[in-house]
Amino acid sequence: METAPFHKALAAGPEQVQAYWRRAKDGPRLRCVHWPAATPRGTVFIYTGRTEYAEKYGPTARDLTDAGFSVMTLDWRGQGLSDRLIPDARLGHVEDFADYQRDAAELLALADLLECPKPWMMIGHSMGGCIGLRSLVNGLPFERAVFSAPMWGLAMPPWLRPLSHVLPPLFHAVGQGQRVSPGTSVENYTKTTDFPGNMLTTDPAIYDWLQDHVRQVPEFALGGPTVDWVGRAIAETRALYAAPRPALPVLTGLGTAEEIVSIPAIRAMHAHWPSARLVELPGARHELLMEAPEHRRRFLQDSLDFLTA
Numbered sequence: 001m002e003t004a005p006f007h008k009a010l011a012a013g014p015e016q017v018q019a020y021w022r023r024a025k026d027g028p029r030l031r032c033v034h035w036p037a038a039t040p041r042g043t044v045f046i047y048t049g050r051t052e053y054a055e056k057y058g059p060t061a062r063d064l065t066d067a068g069f070s071v072m073t074l075d076w077r078g079q080g081l082s083d084r085l086i087p088d089a090r091l092g093h094v095e096d097f098a099d100y101q102r103d104a105a106e107l108l109a110l111a112d113l114l115e116c117p118k119p120w121m122m123i124g125h126s127m128g129g130c131i132g133l134r135s136l137v138n139g140l141p142f143e144r145a146v147f148s149a150p151m152w153g154l155a156m157p158p159w160l161r162p163l164s165h166v167l168p169p170l171f172h173a174v175g176q177g178q179r180v181s182p183g184t185s186v187e188n189y190t191k192t193t194d195f196p197g198n199m200l201t202t203d204p205a206i207y208d209w210l211q212d213h214v215r216q217v218p219e220f221a222l223g224g225p226t227v228d229w230v231g232r233a234i235a236e237t238r239a240l241y242a243a244p245r246p247a248l249p250v251l252t253g254l255g256t257a258e259e260i261v262s263i264p265a266i267r268a269m270h271a272h273w274p275s276a277r278l279v280e281l282p283g284a285r286h287e288l289l290m291e292a293p294e295h296r297r298r299f300l301q302d303s304l305d306f307l308t309a
Helices: 054-066 100-112 126-135 158-164 167-173 204-216 227-244 263-270 293-307
Strands: 018-023 029-035 042-047 069-074 120-125 145-149 250-255 276-283
Touching: 018 054, 018 100, 029 054, 029 100, 042 054, 042 126, 054 069, 054 204, 069 100, 069 227, 069 263, 100 126, 120 126, 126 145, 126 227, 158 167, 167 227, 227 263, 250 263, 250 293, 263 276, 276 293
Parallel strands: 042 069, 042 120, 120 145, 145 250, 250 276
Antiparallel strands: 018 029, 029 069
């Protein structure tokens, strides 16, 4: 297995860590990362969100390995240090959301090669929550799943919702699907947004840490999604809502100050899901695992209690 670069100092995670290159069956090269636990009680797979990369989850990996879990994660195709998919590498793009399942398959295949201990469990954040729910529907061998502000719908003003189903196919039909989605920027969000107006976290120290990552490693930076990505995301979230709810135990965390993913969509998903429990954190924003200490501690403890049950 070919080793890949990893920025250990920036990650502030466990000392023992190894990154590997894997190639998806359809071609893109993916960076996968493994944090082993000293006395493992299982393995947690972190499904990261859009724009994210493995180093961002160093502190979470430390908490999980301290609790006895080995950790596996990856940079999805089109972001982090994995292969970018279109000429303008600043934009988040995917041809089909099903392609992310090819990436997930490579991560699980690597975990098999590394003999990562079972049971296998998942934490899925934002877009990773959308990809993760599809993995559960497809029957990937996870025994429990935690979702953090899952992207089961996109937050948007009411007037835009009808247009959101029409505009992406129209842009695609006229050859404009790979342009940046209206209302977003080709620049990384943390580079263009100061802390007071950000939608990610209420913790200024964490926000500065995230900004420092893209300052020190510009290759991490990813701007807005393409129009095609938005269209594919909307189609996938609608399909997931119509799919049977997985029967395994699920815990979902949601901040009441969420502005990136749809709060009503998350609540609606839980309305008829007997094995799932929704926990709402008053005042928390999108990044529950990178929030102010009072929010992060509560969600982390709920998650660890759930994973070790």
